[in-house]
Amino acid sequence: MEATPKSACEACPQFNAAGLKKLGVNTTEFDFVVALAGNPNTGKSTVFNAITGLRQHTGNWPGKTVTRAEGAFEYNEQKYKMVDLPGTYSLLSTSEDEEVARNFLLFGQPSVTIIVVDASRLERNLNLVLQVLEITDRAVLCLNLMDEAKRNNLEIDTRTLARDLGIPVVPTSARFNKGIPELIQTISDLANGRIVCKPHRIKNIPKNIESAVQKLSTEIEKEFPNIPNSRWLAFRLLEGDSHVIEMLRKGELIEELQ
Amino acid sequence: MNNVDNLINLSKDLRWQIGDDFHDNLAEGIYADAAEIVKDSVHKKDENKKLRLDATIDRIVTSRVWGFPIMFLILAVVLWLTIVGANYPSSMLATLLLDTVHPFLRSMAVAASFPAWLSGFLIDGVYLAVAWVIAVMLPPMAIFFPLFTLLEDFGYLPRVAFNLDYLFKKSGAHGKQALTMSMGFGCNAAGVVATRIIDSPRERLIAIITNNFSLCNGRWPTQILIATIFVGAVVPKAFSGIASLGAVIGIAVLGMAFMFFVSWGLSKTVLKGEVSTFNLELPPYRPPRFWKTIYTSLIDRTLIVLWRAIVFAAPAGAVIWLISNIHIGDLSIAAWSIDFLDPFGFLLGLNGVILLAYVVAIPANEIVIPTILMLTVMVTGISGGEGAGVMFELDSVTATGDILKAGGWTLLTAINLMLFSLLHNPCSTTIYTIYKETKSVKWTTIASILPVILGFIVTFLVAQIWRLF
Numbered sequence: 001m002e003a004t005p006k007s008a009c010e011a012c013p014q015f016n017a018a019g020l021k022k023l024g025v026n027t028t029e030f031d032f033v034v035a036l037a038g039n040p041n042t043g044k045s046t047v048f049n050a051i052t053g054l055r056q057h058t059g060n061w062p063g064k065t066v067t068r069a070e071g072a073f074e075y076n077e078q079k080y081k082m083v084d085l086p087g088t089y090s091l092l093s094t095s096e097d098e099e100v101a102r103n104f105l106l107f108g109q110p111s112v113t114i115i116v117v118d119a120s121r122l123e124r125n126l127n128l129v130l131q132v133l134e135i136t137d138r139a140v141l142c143l144n145l146m147d148e149a150k151r152n153n154l155e156i157d158t159r160t161l162a163r164d165l166g167i168p169v170v171p172t173s174a175r176f177n178k179g180i181p182e183l184i185q186t187i188s189d190l191a192n193g194r195i196v197c198k199p200h201r202i203k204n205i206p207k208n209i210e211s212a213v214q215k216l217s218t219e220i221e222k223e224f225p226n227i228p229n230s231r232w233l234a235f236r237l238l239e240g241d242s243h244v245i246e247m248l249r250k251g252e253l254i255e256e257l258q
Numbered sequence: 259m260n261n262v263d264n265l266i267n268l269s270k271d272l273r274w275q276i277g278d279d280f281h282d283n284l285a286e287g288i289y290a291d292a293a294e295i296v297k298d299s300v301h302k303k304d305e306n307k308k309l310r311l312d313a314t315i316d317r318i319v320t321s322r323v324w325g326f327p328i329m330f331l332i333l334a335v336v337l338w339l340t341i342v343g344a345n346y347p348s349s350m351l352a353t354l355l356l357d358t359v360h361p362f363l364r365s366m367a368v369a370a371s372f373p374a375w376l377s378g379f380l381i382d383g384v385y386l387a388v389a390w391v392i393a394v395m396l397p398p399m400a401i402f403f404p405l406f407t408l409l410e411d412f413g414y415l416p417r418v419a420f421n422l423d424y425l426f427k428k429s430g431a432h433g434k435q436a437l438t439m440s441m442g443f444g445c446n447a448a449g450v451v452a453t454r455i456i457d458s459p460r461e462r463l464i465a466i467i468t469n470n471f472s473l474c475n476g477r478w479p480t481q482i483l484i485a486t487i488f489v490g491a492v493v494p495k496a497f498s499g500i501a502s503l504g505a506v507i508g509i510a511v512l513g514m515a516f517m518f519f520v521s522w523g524l525s526k527t528v529l530k531g532e533v534s535t536f537n538l539e540l541p542p543y544r545p546p547r548f549w550k551t552i553y554t555s556l557i558d559r560t561l562i563v564l565w566r567a568i569v570f571a572a573p574a575g576a577v578i579w580l581i582s583n584i585h586i587g588d589l590s591i592a593a594w595s596i597d598f599l600d601p602f603g604f605l606l607g608l609n610g611v612i613l614l615a616y617v618v619a620i621p622a623n624e625i626v627i628p629t630i631l632m633l634t635v636m637v638t639g640i641s642g643g644e645g646a647g648v649m650f651e652l653d654s655v656t657a658t659g660d661i662l663k664a665g666g667w668t669l670l671t672a673i674n675l676m677l678f679s680l681l682h683n684p685c686s687t688t689i690y691t692i693y694k695e696t697k698s699v700k701w702t703t704i705a706s707i708l709p710v711i712l713g714f715i716v717t718f719l720v721a722q723i724w725r726l727f
Contacts, residue, residue, distance in 0.1 A: 041541040092281065120542075122300055126292035127285075148542065153303040161299040175547060204290035206283050212272040219268060223261050237269035238280055248262050 022053025023072035030081040032191040038116030040087035043144045046174040048084040091131045112190045113139040119149035133199040134232045147173040166198040325421040344397035355389035387575020390628045391567045399560045407555035411546035429518045430525025432461035442472025447691040460531045467705040470684045471517040476623030481506045487659040488672030570621035607674040607721025621686045634665035674717040681713030
């Protein structure tokens with residue numbers, strides 16, 4: 001089953017296919033946690049399967065993955081645990097799947113977050129990407145379904161995109177195993193600090209809101225100096241997220257974040 | 259701690275200052291950023307034709323006129339391929355497992371001088387039950403599941419949800435229930451797990467309770483066999499195939515009707531509430547990767563469901579053998595129970611054998627027919643089986659029909675059996691899954707009992723009306 005045809009790229013030593021070991025569900029000891037986020041129906045589960053060697057069924061309907069699925073792989077003698085989050089369009093609402101995804105990104109503190117997007121529907125998908133980038137510093141954009149985008153005559157300038165988003169961008173066609181070695185290499189570079197991100201922060205916010213966010217996030221940083229995503233916490237507090245407020249009150253938030 | 263309270267108070271003040279359109283402003287800001295980024299990095303070479311093709315397909319399969327006929331046509335094709343395609347491998351497996359391996363095991367037991375009760379219990383009870391389940395279930399599942407998965411991967415299921423949404427909304431249920439219903443056609447336990455995609459607890463409960471009305475994989479073979487023997491026989495031979503296929507689809511559609519009716523009843527009584535709105539993206543059609551899909555659906559679905567059936571069939575086979583061979587007075591336990599259940603069965607247009615078979619077969623729907631055959635042979639005393647409490651399959655459909663007719667079966671018995679197979683308690687795996695998902699004894703009980711009560715009512719009414727004419 002795994003005897004997929006090898007492309008010239010995969011045979012190239014730079015991709016170090018020999019360094020990769022798919023560990024399936026064996027997630028016992030690991031050096032890094034990798035979260036997999038993305039809109040529904042962008043092929044998240046396919047990317048997950050391609051990397052872990054698992055065979056989670058991947059149906060073509062939104063909402064296929066209802067809980068977190070976990071798997072693992074080993075690359076260059078480092079073990080990575082992968083968490084496949086439910087697909088969501090946004091992280092701003094209160095539905096159960098969005099809460100699972102949001103809380104994992106916020107409190108699970110993944111070492112690297114892969115954001116899977118549908119290359120043909122990039123603009124719509126960026127909504128989630130920009131929200132994730134408010135939460136986390138180490139992320140890679142997996143520009144999936146490139147085969148479809150090509151058929152739709154779309155050309156995507158990945159360099160400009162990477163520069164604008166401030167994170168590496170890897171084009172893939174996970175269904176055909178294309179781009180997966182590059183993705184794994186990028187994950188490893190991010191996890192080991194060989195690539196440093198400067199994630200895009202949301203700019204087009206009305207002035208009064210921006211100043212409120214800044215005021216609040218400065219206060220949050222004063223209270224909790226080591227917090228990585230004070231701006232996102234400020235967003236949540238302004239939104240009135242009862243879960244975050246509750247955790248703040250109980251002091252759990254800090255434990256979780258440190 | 260005080261500082262935290264200050265923080266929260268500050269956030270409250272600020273929220274007051276910026277007004278209540280914070281959420282909208284934030285969302286708009288994000289979209290504005292997204293549009294800027296895309297403008298610089300994405301270039302469209304020309305109008306894309308693929309999207310237009312998708313839109314054209316969607317216009318047809320979700321149209322008011324063609325949506326439903328196409329759905330039924332696809333269901334019919336899938337069923338027809340399953341019924342016709344499963345015949346040959348089924349009879350080959352039956353020849354191998356029942357006519358070759360079974361006598362061989364028996365002679366081995368004789369050679370090893372097993373006591374008669376032990377070889378009866380193990381080989382005629384446990385082994386035969388398992389062999390039957392493999393021979394009868396494996397081929398249809400190996401065809402039905404991959405076909406279903408191909409449709410799923412192609413992207414057809416969300417269109418089904420789109421077509422049925424109006425009906426679900428009318429019955430006070432969630433539109434995504436169409437998806438969990440479709441999963442139920444494969445396996446009700448899987449359908450119940452899939453209800454997690456429904457956010458509202460009220461609508462999720464409705465979806466769980468009514469999932470059993472999706473005819474599951476353990477029940478398709480029963481429907482197909484009985485329809486072939488009895489419904490196919492009342493029309494001229496040339497049309498018997500179409501008549502039996504029509505009967506099976508009729509039962510499946512009736513199940514859907516019951517799903518809407520019960521959903522409606524629940525949402526008007528114990529599970530009152532508003533219908534929640536939701537967005538369902540119609541994903542682009544994607545040509546499924548054929549072999550990969552076949553492989554994963556065989557491994558992940560077929561073998562797992564088959565394994566479950568075997569695990570449940572083995573002890574059931576043992577129980578059948580035991581109740582047929584342990585005697586109280588001059589009759590076996592099975593004979594006592596059948597005598598006791600017979601008058602009740604008559605009221606429902608069924609008989610004691612069928613009712614007892616449904617009690618024995620609670621763990622797995624797929625062993626209902628072999629149990630019925632075995633018990634019928636025992637009651638009528640005709641030869642054809644291999645002895646008391648031995649589960650067997652007869653080589654031809656005609657021979658099966660002869661036994662059932664000798665047991666006093668009529669067209670009414672057959673139709674009511676098909677109805678009762680649709681409307682009875684879920685199998686024990688599904689019941690357990692319902693409990694795990696709802697964590698409530700009350701709802702699990704309702705989900706288990708409600709279909710049986712409906713089954714009793716429906717078969718009773720059909721029997722009474724039938725006998726009037």
